[in-house]
Amino acid sequence: MTYRITLLPGDGIGPEITAVARAVLEHVAALEGFRIEFATCAFGGASIDEFGEPLTEATLKTCQASDAIFLGAVGGPKWDRADARPEAGLLALRKALGVYANLRPAAVHPALAGKSPLRPDLVAGTDVLIVRELTGGIYFGTRERSADSASDKCTYSRGEIERVARIAFEQARLRRGKLTSVDKANVLETSRLWRDVVTEMGARDFPDIELDHMYVDAAAMHMLRAPASFDVIVTENMFGDILSDEASMLPGSIGLLGSASLGENKPGLFEPIHGSAPDIAGQDKANPFGAIEAVAQLLESLGETAAAGRIRDAINTMHEAGEWTGDLGGSLSCSQAGVKLVERLEAEA
Amino acid sequence: MTYRITLLPGDGIGPEITAVARAVLEHVAALEGFRIEFATCAFGGASIDEFGEPLTEATLKTCQASDAIFLGAVGGPKWDRADARPEAGLLALRKALGVYANLRPAAVHPALAGKSPLRPDLVAGTDVLIVRELTGGIYFGTRERSADSASDKCTYSRGEIERVARIAFEQARLRRGKLTSVDKANVLETSRLWRDVVTEMGARDFPDIELDHMYVDAAAMHMLRAPASFDVIVTENMFGDILSDEASMLPGSIGLLGSASLGENKPGLFEPIHGSAPDIAGQDKANPFGAIEAVAQLLESLGETAAAGRIRDAINTMHEAGEWTGDLGGSLSCSQAGVKLVERLEAEA
Ligand SMILES: CC(C)[C@H](C(=O)O)[C@@H](O)C(=O)O
Ligand SMILES: CC(C)[C@H](C(=O)O)[C@@H](O)C(=O)O
Numbered sequence: 136m137t138y139r140i141t142l143l144p145g146d147g148i149g150p151e152i153t154a155v156a157r158a159v160l161e162h163v164a165a166l167e168g169f170r171i172e173f174a175t176c177a178f179g180g181a182s183i184d185e186f187g188e189p190l191t192e193a194t195l196k197t198c199q200a201s202d203a204i205f206l207g208a209v210g211g212p213k214w215d216r217a218d219a220r221p222e223a224g225l226l227a228l229r230k231a232l233g234v235y236a237n238l239r240p241a242a243v244h245p246a247l248a249g250k251s252p253l254r255p256d257l258v259a260g261t262d263v264l265i266v267r268e269l270t271g272g273i274y275f276g277t278r279e280r281s282a283d284s285a286s287d288k289c290t291y292s293r294g295e296i297e298r299v300a301r302i303a304f305e306q307a308r309l310r311r312g313k314l315t316s317v318d319k320a321n322v323l324e325t326s327r328l329w330r331d332v333v334t335e336m337g338a339r340d341f342p343d344i345e346l347d348h349m350y351v352d353a354a355a356m357h358m359l360r361a362p363a364s365f366d367v368i369v370t371e372n373m374f375g376d377i378l379s380d381e382a383s384m385l386p387g388s389i390g391l392l393g394s395a396s397l398g399e400n401k402p403g404l405f406e407p408i409h410g411s412a413p414d415i416a417g418q419d420k421a422n423p424f425g426a427i428e429a430v431a432q433l434l435e436s437l438g439e440t441a442a443a444g445r446i447r448d449a450i451n452t453m454h455e456a457g458e459w460t461g462d463l464g465g466s467l468s469c470s471q472a473g474v475k476l477v478e479r480l481e482a483e484a
Numbered sequence: 485m486t487y488r489i490t491l492l493p494g495d496g497i498g499p500e501i502t503a504v505a506r507a508v509l510e511h512v513a514a515l516e517g518f519r520i521e522f523a524t525c526a527f528g529g530a531s532i533d534e535f536g537e538p539l540t541e542a543t544l545k546t547c548q549a550s551d552a553i554f555l556g557a558v559g560g561p562k563w564d565r566a567d568a569r570p571e572a573g574l575l576a577l578r579k580a581l582g583v584y585a586n587l588r589p590a591a592v593h594p595a596l597a598g599k600s601p602l603r604p605d606l607v608a609g610t611d612v613l614i615v616r617e618l619t620g621g622i623y624f625g626t627r628e629r630s631a632d633s634a635s636d637k638c639t640y641s642r643g644e645i646e647r648v649a650r651i652a653f654e655q656a657r658l659r660r661g662k663l664t665s666v667d668k669a670n671v672l673e674t675s676r677l678w679r680d681v682v683t684e685m686g687a688r689d690f691p692d693i694e695l696d697h698m699y700v701d702a703a704a705m706h707m708l709r710a711p712a713s714f715d716v717i718v719t720e721n722m723f724g725d726i727l728s729d730e731a732s733m734l735p736g737s738i739g740l741l742g743s744a745s746l747g748e749n750k751p752g753l754f755e756p757i758h759g760s761a762p763d764i765a766g767q768d769k770a771n772p773f774g775a776i777e778a779v780a781q782l783l784e785s786l787g788e789t790a791a792a793g794r795i796r797d798a799i800n801t802m803h804e805a806g807e808w809t810g811d812l813g814g815s816l817s818c819s820q821a822g823v824k825l826v827e828r829l830e831a832e833a
Contacts, residue, residue: 210670222670252606252708273622273638278673283642285677289622290635319722321559321571324627328634352729355704359601359733373668377726380701384708 137170138437139201141402143178143194146214146221147411148469149207151419152426155473156205159430162477163442166484174201178228179209179221180411189224195231203433204232204404207426208411230270234396234404235295236302237267238432239379243386246454250387250463253359261385263358263365264310266303267375269396271295272325274372291325291371296332302397303369304341313345313366317354317374329371351378358382383408388462390422393429395436405433419468422460424450427476449479486519487786488550490751492527492543495563495570496760497770497818498556504772504822505554505779511826512783512791515833523550527577528558528570529760538573544580552782553581553753556775557760579619583745583753584644585651586616587781588728592711592735595803599736599812602708610734612707612714613659615652616724618745620644621674623721640674640720645681651746652718653690662694662715666703666723678720700727707731732757737811739771742778744785754782768817771809773799776825798828 140160144153157173164171176194177185189209198204209221242262248255268291276288300316307314316333318326330348337346349357351374358365358381370378383389389409396404407425415421427446434443453476459465460472467475489509493502506522513520525543526534538558547553558570591611597604617640625637649665656663665682667675679697686695698706700723706713707730719727732738738758745753756774764770776795783792802825808814809821816824 220670226671252602254601254603257601274671276635280673280677284639285673286625286637286639287672287674288635288637290633292633293631319725321569322575322623323636324629324634325636328629352725355726355730356733356738359708359730373722374726376668376701377704377723381704381708381730384705389705 137172138203139172139174140433141198141201141204142173142175143204143206144175144181145178145207145209145411146180146211147208147413147416148421149209149411151416151421151469152407152423153205153207155423155469156426156430158473158477159427159446159480162480163434163445166445166480167439167442169439178206179224180211180214182224183214183217183219183221188219189221190227195228198228198232198402201402203402203437205429205433206404206406208407208409210411211413226274229396229404230275232396232404233270233398233401235268235270236299236397237269237375238306238395238397239265239267239383239392239408241265241382241385241392244451244454246457247387247463251385253362253385258362258385260363263362263382264306264367265375265379265382266299266306266367266369267379268295268299268371272372289323289325289373291328293328293332296329297336298399300333300336300369301340303367304336304344307344307367308341311366312343315354315365315368316346316348317351317368317370317378318348319351319374320348321350325371333369354378355381379408388422389425390460390462391424391428393425393432395429395432397436403433403436405429405436419470420461421469422462423469423472445480445483448483449476452479452483486521487552488521488523489782490547490550490553491522491524492553492555493524493530494527494556494558494760495529495560496557496762496765498528498558498760500765500768500770500818501756501772501775502554502556504818505775507822507826508776508779508795508829511829512794515794515829516788516791518788527555528573529560529563531573532563532566532568532570537568538570539576544577547577547581547751550751552751552785554778554782555753555755557756557758559760560762575623578745578753579624581745581753582619582747582750584617584619585648585746586618586724587655587744587746588614588616588732588741588757590614590728590731590734590741593800593803595806596736596812600734602711602734607711607734609712612711612731613655613716614724614728614731615648615655615716615718616728617644617648617720621721638672638674638722640677642677642681645678646685647748649682649685649718650689652716653685653693656693656716657690660715661692664703664714664717665695665697666700666717666719666727667697668700668723669697670699674720682718703727704730728757737771738774739809739811740773740777742774742781744778744781746785752782752785754778754785768819769810770818771811772818772821794829794832797832798825801828801832
């Protein structure tokens with residue numbers, strides 16, 4: 136079996152963590168006996184510098200022709216005032232790939248509970264999966280700007296809500312059977328449609344799943360009051376952006392988490408959830424665990440669950456041994472953490 | 485001096501905490517030598533039950549003719565499926581009063597740091613004021629709904645942004661001189677206008693204020709990573725709803741906080757930020773400190789700063805003595821906490 140994987144290292148610390156991700160992929164492939172053909176493309180700021188635009192037609196074609204895409208990180212102050220923005224490339228890529236469901240797990244490893252900003256007693260046992268709608272809503276609505284005013288339109292169709300809700304229900308079935316749908320149905324029309332569609336689908340297709348609804352403001356509170364009470368959360372694009380970043384603080388470092396963006400029969404897009412961290416770029420200080428977690432998610436999407444399991448085991452072993460980068464109080468550099476993980480993979484093989 | 489104050493007790497625990505708020509107002513008025521004429525009106529669910537609508541013309545007139553308005557809380561499951569919703573009354577009241585700036589302070593009292601969901605070392609010293617735009621944005625935009633889709637439009641004009649930004653800058657000047665403007669300028673057109681307007685105003689009228697900009701997702705993280713680093717935050721309606729509820733968790737109980745909604749030369753609207761808590765309504769269990777804090781804000785808006793100061797002193801004394809309601813691990817009922825506070829007011833007079 137040969138997989139084509141496109142690497143988009145991007146900007147800032149993106150290339151450093153992508154190098155680790157690639158090494159990990161190569162090693163598990165060897166252990167599990169499959170092959171990977173890599174293609175590497177400029178993306179985001181790096182692509183603006185080289186080609187004048189954040190996502191070129193050629194890069195998109197390469198992505199579309201692959202089995203999965205790994206993205207490092209995009210953006211940085213260098214391009215903040217530019218006409219072509221790295222972020223526009225990311226939004227265009229998501230839309231072109233049709234990856235409408237963004238899966239963002241945030242689980243607190245027992246060895247790391249003391250690193251969370253939340254009290255250890257409160258955060259212990261937290262294991263939440265946020266399913267964020269990724270190709271609709273106010274991110275992709277009509278925009279207007281005049282000298283004196285501006286507007287953004289948020290639109291959702293029944294179909295857009297259904298397809299992401301279905302993924303969330305299915306994930307809940309694979310986990311603890313609980314789904315919390317987050318909206319602002321006391322104010323927004325799109326939220327009322329959202330709530331109707333999710334409620335209907337639950338009753339019709341997922342009567343075994345415990346479904347509840349929460350307003351987005353209440354969810355932002357509940358995430359701090361009782362984080363361990365959540366199983367799967369499903370919500371629209373903008374709310375998901377905010378809530379998943381809030382949730383990403385709970386495990387102790389944003390450097391630990393990966394995200395999977397999935398569509399229908401198309402290559403998925405896998406990335407650590409942290410940004411490009413321009414302040415530490417090029418210093419070999421970044422935490423590569425988020426990238427490695429994204430690699431595990433990538434392998435799962437390809438059906439290579441054994442390979443993903445190997446990676447997760449190795450991550451756990453490192454957590455238990457306190458083998459961390461600086462953000463968690465450890466002493467490993469980014470590349471050292473990568474080498475260590477590969478050693479663990481080989482040792483546990 | 486006589487002030488006309490309209491009381492809108494509302495639903496759930498609203499009437500219980502409004503009774504405490506009124507008693508506190510009466511006592512500080514006597515101590516400071518001013519008079520208050522109270523008018524009490526049905527509002528929210530209570531008004532739906534009595535008049536079929538959450539905000540009647542008569543109630544609005546009474547509000548508009550007063551010097552300040554105290555609101556308990558609105559809403560509850562009883563009206564969740566109703567055509568007329570209590571929340572619609574709240575939005576209509578805000579709009580009709582023109583209270584475009586919602587000031588939500590969240591400060592962590594040293595005696596309560598251990599009650600915060602955040603680690604005490606991290607949350608200590610937190611004292612943030614969120615200034616939320618309250619009468620614009622997606623809350624008041626055009627809405628559409630068909631069988632198959634729905635939409636909400638978010639619009640901001642330069643003037644709407646300017647007036648709320650000015651209040652935030654002025655508040656920062658009265659505090660620690662730092663303002664963080666929160667937006668999503670990497671995606672939204674309204675946010676780009678927001679950022680332009682705030683930046684221009686800062687450079688022109690408030691060069692002494694340290695201004696920075698943060699994306700809303702980053703702000704949701706930063707609130708947990710370094711809450712004490714914020715001074716004043718200014719943001720649009722929807723982001724403010726979410727971020728202020730997140731911030732409201734930091735002081736240890738949402739029952740502690742009040743909010744002030746202010747416009748131009750119009751009566752302000754003052755309320756505790758908690759909801760109507762139908763689960764404990766009628767049980768004399770609610771924490772009245774949020775309502776009492778809202779009373780202090782109300783008195784400040786009337787220029788009665790000495791009276792507000794008396795209330796804040798009495799609240800502090802109670803915190804130091806650990807005189808709390810059940811949500812904070814204390815044993816006082818709602819009415820007992822009110823009586824205690826009044827005793828403290830008299831004792832400290
Ligand atoms: C960079 C930005 C456009 C993006 C988003 O808002 O979706 C990011 O915050 C994310 O969550 O992936
Ligand atoms: C009840 C609801 C409409 C309201 C809002 O979203 O503004 C509430 O959450 C608040 O923050 O006052």
